[in-house]
Amino acid sequence: MKKLTTYFLLCLFPFAQAIATDTEQLKQNSRAAAKALGGELKGVLQASMKASGPVKSLSVCRDSAPAIASKVSASKGLEVGRTSLKYRNANNKPDAWETAVLQKFEQRKAMGEAADKLEFSEVTEHNGNKVFRYMKAIPTGDVCLKCHGSNIAEPIKAELDKLYPGDRARDFSKGDIRGAFTVIHPL
Ligand code: HEC
8 A cells, every 4th residue: 555655656746846847837938928018018108208298108008008918918828918906997907816816915015025026826717717827016116106196297187087987096106016917828
């Protein structure tokens, strides 16, 4: 009996190791996707803010964000996007799993973890399929306050009211968790 158990354990060991390596690989891929999306968005936003100012940049943000997310998703074979407990675009509304992770991020930050280091991943079910999910928090920086802060200039505010009547993504302060990158990897 003991021999049999040892045999089973020896057989399982390589599988367990393979799963661990796979998960690490998936995490690396997800990190790379979040970084690519974040980097491209930042580039587009900075260029547009410089060339045409914040009011025009709102629509650039609105049109570019989903397009860049689709492009990065296709190139990496996964689904990457952004979400937030206080979202601006209802397309970015978190599902139950994302809501729970975002709430955990808030708790972890309150316990002293740095907002730019917060990440979480898990193998779970999504729409009946087994998937690997990953999230990484996005901290609020100075430049973000122009459009997400509590003192938004009048022309930006008017444009926001027009484009996003149910906007929740205001009243953030520097250092707050603005939201998170979110990745779903089919398994
Ligand atoms: C020029 C105004 C502007 C600036 C500056 C800006 N944003 Fe946004 N942000 C927007 C708009 C508009 C949307 C909605 C985009 C859409 O419709 O998909 C948005 C959406 C988001 C979302 C997606 C979740 C949601 O609320 O729908 C995140 C996350 C986000 N912004 C983070 C940031 C961060 C972090 C910064 C600073 C580095 C920043 N934003 C700077 C205008 C801005």
